[in-house]
Structure formats: structure tokens, C-alpha cells
Amino acid sequence: MTEIFTSINSFGLFGMNAYGVSVEIDLSRGIPMFEIVGLPDTAVKESRDRVRSAIKNGGFEFPLGRVVVNLAPADVKKIGSLYDLPLFIGLLYVSGVIERDLSDCAFIGELSLSGEICPASGILPMVMEAKAQGIRSIFVPYANSAEGAVVEGIEVYPVKNITELIDHLKGTKTLPAAQAKPFEAGVADSLLDYSEVKGQAGAKRALEIAAAGGHNVLLIGPPGSGKSMLAKRLPTILPPLTFDEAIETTKIHSIAGALPAGVSLISARPYRHPHHTVSAVALSGGSAYPKPGEISLAHNGVLFLDELPEFTRPAMEVLRQPIEDGCVSISRVNGTYTYPCSVMLVGAMNPCKCGYFGHPTRQCSCSPVSVSKYLSKISGPLLDRLDLHIEVMPVEFEHLSSGQKAECSADIRARVSAARALQVERYKKFGISCNAKITPAMLDEFCIMTPAAKNILKRAFDTMGLSARGYDRILKVARTIADLDRAQKIDTCHIAEAVQYRSLDRKYWAGNAHR
Template sequence: MVVKINSMGIYGIEAYAVCVETDISRGLPGFEIVGLPGIAVKESRDRVRSAIKNSGFTFPSQRITVNLAPANIKKAGALYDLPILVSILTSMGALTNTFDDAVFIGELSLSGELRPINGVLPMAIEAKNLGFKRIFIPFDNAAEGAVVDGIDVFPIKKVSELISVLRNQTSTEPYKTITRDTAQATFSYDFSDVKGQVLAKRALEIAAAGGHNILMIGSPGAGKSMLAKRVPSILPDMTFDEMIETSKIHSIAGTMLNGQSLITERPFRSPHHTVSPAGLSGGGTILRPGEISLAHNGVLFLDELPEFSRTAMEVLRQPLEDGKVTISRVSGSISYPSSVMLIAAMNPCPCGYFGHPTKPCICSRKAVNQYLSRVSGPLLDRLDIHIEVQPVKFDELSSNEKSESSATIRTRVNHQRKLQLERFKGTSITCNARITTDKLHEFCPLDDTATTIMKRSFDAMGLSARAYDRILKIARTIADMDNSEVIKRDHIFEAIQFRNLDKKYWN
């Protein structure tokens, strides 16, 4: 008799149902797993055999065939250990097969203990959507799985505990957790500690309010990294849907903390400049999300931008435009969301002091041009705001006066985002930076003076169509901060001011 046990698999960011079919028949002893299993799945044979023996059962000396359906999708990871074990024990008669409403996922140790796995959250969500009532998972994944309403989550520590539950010898209650805990986050870095840098703080607030990408250029020690690390403290609160979507990516990548149920703070990812293109975009033998997806709904900070490889930088262009990254391999194609706020920082030249008010630059003009040319024009075009971070003056640095706190700025940013969500209700647009080209004239109305200024600037600066769109979106955010529904003269002037540095440095 063939026994069928329900499990789940992961493809990209989404989960799918997997049916574990087991047949024990007469013949030479053997244990085969079919259904396009990966190496880790094939190794389940040894883990399952040892776990069954060390849990007090005799492993059958017959021919065992396990099929993982659907057979046309490659199965990866050790999460099928538990359903395979349950199916074998059921085929042996040690368990009664009444598990049609249940899903089993988990990795086994040789002693029969369950180890945590990646991707529990999307699998629990899909199991609930498919109508399953129960899901059995490793104990360490309990908080993550219990986020999903409408399905009972049973965390298991070892096989003997699972057997007792399935035989109704032990009464156990589903695991419960608080899923919508949005308590005020505490941040290690605060803008109240920043001395001076009025223009940079203004630009970062605009970027946070509208979700705009930003480039900071300045000499070493001017405070570029210091400012970037404080941006998460002023970003708007995450919605519950954003928490779920972000947590799904981190669950698949295995970056959720032990006992963590949801990602409740916007991610801040800062990869080293030696990161590979695949490390940024994602990929590998098993197609995993990269840094740009792990920063989804948060910040991707690229310090020393010209030091990144040209290929790695160019990888960012399409995801920044589309809000998703598509990884295509011979084995298939996967799309991961990548709606990020990109913050890039760089020196103006190899020595770092080109344009410094007091320290002379020792680089030749050729060396400066070669250094700046590492950042391509198309990538620059996708960075909405360009600002120059000047060295802090002594009087500002030695002052005991506290700057405006991150909490105060964050309150304003939250207000701006609420205005934007109300404006874009009924569309897929989430913030000003995501306004599509066909909606620009609807959501970015200019008065006559602003229109005239925009026309003159477009001709004088030789702006591209993308730069024109970016200026309108920035002006829309500035107008929102000024409580104006129409974009006016001052809003356009300030927005254009944030697009001048590419002309100064890249000419």
C-alpha cells in the first residue's frame, strides 16, 4: 500500500505543495528516493534510517521507494526528512494514516531531534492557502510559523514527541505568538548626534519621505557612512504586509534570528565592495536571494561605490528600475522583490580631497576622471538625489547643542508616507519614487512658474527623460513636505539642486 504524506517546497519566494509517497514492498533491501531530489534530499536516507532506529523502532529490511511529487521540480534541502520518516512509520503500521489535513517539514538529526530549517514562513502561508489545518515544524521555527493565522502550528523537538502527539498519547496545544507587535524600535544611531550637515540631513529626510535613491560625495571623514547608518532611524514604520513580504525573503535566506517571528524593522544591508554580482543579485547552485533582495523594503548602502566591480554595479540597474530582480539559469528562472532605497557613498577622487576647501588633491586630472568613470551614467541617472557632504567646521563639531532627533524626523516622514498612500490608493504605487511614467502628470501637477523653470533647466542642463522624471518625483516629495498639492517654483528649484553634482564631477 502506498502512503501519502503532505509536505512543502520552496521555489523562489513562493512555496508549493509536495506529496511524499512511500511504498514498502518485498525484494532485496533498499531505500530509494525519486522525484528529482537534490544531494541533501538523497542524504535523507541515512538521517531517516538512524532517526527511526534511535527512536525505538526497527527499520524495515525491505525495498523502500519514496517519491517526491511533483517530480518535475528539483527538491533541495533537508526539510523532507520529517515527512519521509512519518510516511515510512505509517507504512510500517507504527502510525495510523489520518494526516490528510496536516503538513510535515523538518530536518532530522541522527538521534531523532528536529533541527531548524529555512523558509518556514512562506511554507506555512501556502499550507494555509491550500486548506491544510495543521503543520508540524521544528521547535526553533515555532515563532516564525505561528505568524500565520488560520493554521495550527505544532513545534516538535524530537521524533518521540511527534509520535506521542500523532498517537494522541500526549495532548498539546498549537503554538501561539503575537504577530503584530509594532512597538517603537530602538536604534543605535540617532540624528541628534550629528553635528552640522544641514543640507545632507535635509536631503536624507526627503529621500526617506519619498523612497528616493541618494548618492553622497565627499572627502574621507566628512560623515557619509555616519549619516547613512542613521537613515533606518527615520524611515517610516513598516506595514504588516511589508513585514510579511520582507520576512519571507529572510526566512528563505536563513537570516531570521532564532525565535524571531517577523522582521519588524526595515532592513539595512551594507555589503563590502568585494561582493560578487551574484552576491548582489542572488543566485548560486540553489537560487538564493542576494543583497538587493535582502534589503527589500529597506536600505541598501554601498560605501565606496567606485570600488565595486563594474559588473556588480551594473547588476543594480534593472532591479532599481523594476523593483524586482530576475535570476535566470538553465534550471529555471526566479524573481525576487527588490524595492529598496539605495544609498551610495563615494570619494570625489582616489586620494579623496578633490574639491576639499583646505586639503589639496594630489591626483592628476586623468586619475580623477578614471576614478569617476567607474560609475556609469545610466547608474547615476537612477540615483535620484546627488549631494556633496562637506567637512564639518570646528565650531559645529565642538558645539554642545543637540541636533533634531531621529524620532522627530521620523514623525514627519510617517506623515508624508500616509499622504502618499492616500494619494496612490487603488494603484500599485507605494511612494513618490515609485510613480510610474504614465501617472507623472496626474500626481505631479506644476504651476505655470514651475513649468517654465523646468523647461529652461531641461534645455540648459541637457537632462535625460529619466532625470526629468526623477526631478518631478523629488519635487513631489518636497511639495508634500510643504503641504502643497501643486508643485511650485521653490520645490522645483530645490529638486534641481539635487541633480547638479553629476554635471560638476562627471561634466
């Protein structure tokens, strides 16, 4: 037996990006052995046994001799079981079972012991990288074919088992390439609608403004006032996802292994609502080899934190930098992983532990110290990053018993989409899509106020003791209100409405012991 060498193309993931991996196999004379090098993790090392069983159960002979496998580049840690398939193909190539040139092909997938090809995470970014590297054909698990087919200019072959893959490579029976489904933007949940929400006209108006400008929101009010009901319907009034947003959102869910089977692209804006017991790592992303956390999975959508004071302080504080920068960076010894997290953060909370502090008819049973302690769980810096503070009071009987239908989500979404379209056009050369992302340097150019509006803002700044961030955020909200009115300049009514959405922290957090 002469020495035989081959190299099979595959891919790995580092954060949001894929990179090429060459599965190099050398078969030579010597005492039979099977060694994998190139910084493999435990799952990669265990592929020796999976591949050996798949070869045997597929009716093939495992090559006799000294088998050394190198996963290049050798200085990058290889993670997961997706290298089973390229390793299997390489072993059959050095055994002489496969004879065709595979230099323009790539393989991704986990093998079962019987030879079935199991799904893998991160197929979409890997197929995109394969196309960028000039790969003509890529073979992926059948369950991942829909997301892989999204990428044009490369043939994506969905494979169920090793038998049909070998038949295809030998030319016995050709596999059909996966076909992309046309992208159609959808609504998050068609079963939810704002027409079901009785009353709460003020809160609906504020959420319409938040949706139109991509602003962060805090809902505060007693139990049963409708805070969660309002928040759950927020995605139904957001503008539809663009194709580029859908690609980026799908990439994140694909990398996290959270993409449902058979889904090619996420077509509706994400809505994530983690329980208050969630850890800081689960929110931001982490572990030894970080994957996206809840805040990244909500990218281009809504992250709803119900019962906000019940979240741990580390979990709440870890949100401060990501919601400001629109991305989260996680540093590890082997590198820094960066994931996008441009989200609308929506928090909901009761004003005190019993829930009735400030209630118009029910007496709060908490002591002033207890109220102060409860509210102080929300830090000033985090509160300052929430653009709109909305008081959601109990709905009156007349509204609840009224048979009159409220405005539906579709009508509100039409106004929101029109306002967003203005913003997209206005900021197209800056690469941003909504007012919430305006940088401080852009405020003077795009948030032009009338003299009367400037005077109102000056009085509010002096009276309320606003921070520089608070000033910026009032201006951004006012710009959004003006966009809803299709006004070129920010006028007094726009500033006045924006200021009132920053007043609740003075009511509850400043002197909150006075009931």
C-alpha cells in the same frame, strides 16, 4: 507482508512561492532496498541515512522490504533536507507505528541522527501555502515556530524531537500549538540617532526628502565628513513597516535562511551594507538554485554601498534593472526565479582616490587623469538612477564643538511619515506607496506644476542637458518636497530645490579635470 502505501504532505520552495510536495512511500515484498525518486538533490538522497539512523536511535524498527519513495511532482527538483521529517513519518506509518489519518497534516524539518529536529529555511511561505491548500495542522522545527505561527487559520506545532512528535500523533502527550505574537513595528537601531550628527544640515534635509519619497541617494564628499554616519541613521527616519510589508520582508529572509531564531516577523526596515568585495551574484541573488541576494534582503529598507567606486563594475551594473523595476529575475535551466527588491539605494563615495578633490582647504594630490578615471567607475546610467546627489563637506569646528543638540530622528520621522501617508492615500488604487515608484504615465496626473515652476524646470532641462529619466526623477523629488510642505501643486521653490540635487554630476563628472 502485503504491499503498503502512504502519502505524507510536505512543501518545497520555488523562488518566493511554496508548492505542495507529496512524499509517497511504497513498502512491498522483495530484496531490502531504499530508493528515493522524484528529482532529489544530494541533500535529499542523503536523507536515507539520516532517517534510518533516527529510526534506529528512536527505538523503532526500520521496515523490512522494498521501500520506494517518490517526491511528487516528480518533474520539479527537490532541494535541501526539509523532507527528512515527512519521510520519517511515512516510514513509521507503513511500519504500523502510526495509525492515525494524516491526510490533513503536513511535516517539514531536517533530522539529526539522534532524532532532534533541526531548523529549515522558508517555513513562513510554506505554512502560508499549507493554509491555502486546506491543511489543518503543520509540524515544523521548534526553532521556526515563531515565523510559522504568524499565519492564522492553521495549527502550527513546534517539534523539538521525534519522541514528542510520535507521542502527539499517538495521542499520548499532546503538543501545544504555537501562538502568534502581536505585530509591533519598530525602529531599525534605537542606538543610532540623527541628533548625534553635528552640522550637515543640508545633507540631513536631503536625506529627509529621500526618506519621505523612497528616493535613491548618492553621498559624495571627502573622508571623515560623515557620509557613513548619515547613511547608517537613515533607517531611523523611515516610516514604520506595515504588516503586509513585514510579511513580505520576513518571507525573503526566511527563504534566504537569514531570519534570526525566535523572530516571528521582521519589525524594522532592513538595512544591508555589503562590503565592496561582494560579487554581482551575491548582490542580485543566484547560484544553481537561486536564493535572494543583498538587494532583495534589503527589500522595503535600505541598501547602503559604501565606497561605491570600489565595487566591481559588474556588481554595480547588475543593480540598474532591479532598482528601476523593483524586482530581480534570475533565469536558470529549471525556471525563472523572481524576488522583490523595492529598496532605497544609498551610495557613498570620495570624489577621487585621495579623497580631497573639491575640498575647501586641503589640496588634492591626484592628477586630472586619475580623478577622471576614478569618477568614471560610476557609469552614467547608474548615476542617472540616483535621484539625489548630495555633497557632504567637512564639518566646521564651530559645529563640532557646539554642545547644542541637533534634531532627533523621531522628529524627522514624524514629518517623513506624514508625507508618506499622503502618498499612500494618493496612490492606493495603483498599489504603490511612495513617489519614487510613480510611473511616467502618472506624472502628468500627480506632478502638476505651477507655470513658474514649469519655466524653471524647462531652463534646467535645457541648461543641464537632462535625460528623460533625469526629468522624471526631478519631478518625483519635487513632488516629495511639495508633500513635505503639504502643497497640492509643485511650486518654484520645490522645483528649484529638486534641481539642485541633480547638479553634482555636472560638477564632478562633467569636466572633472578642472580643480
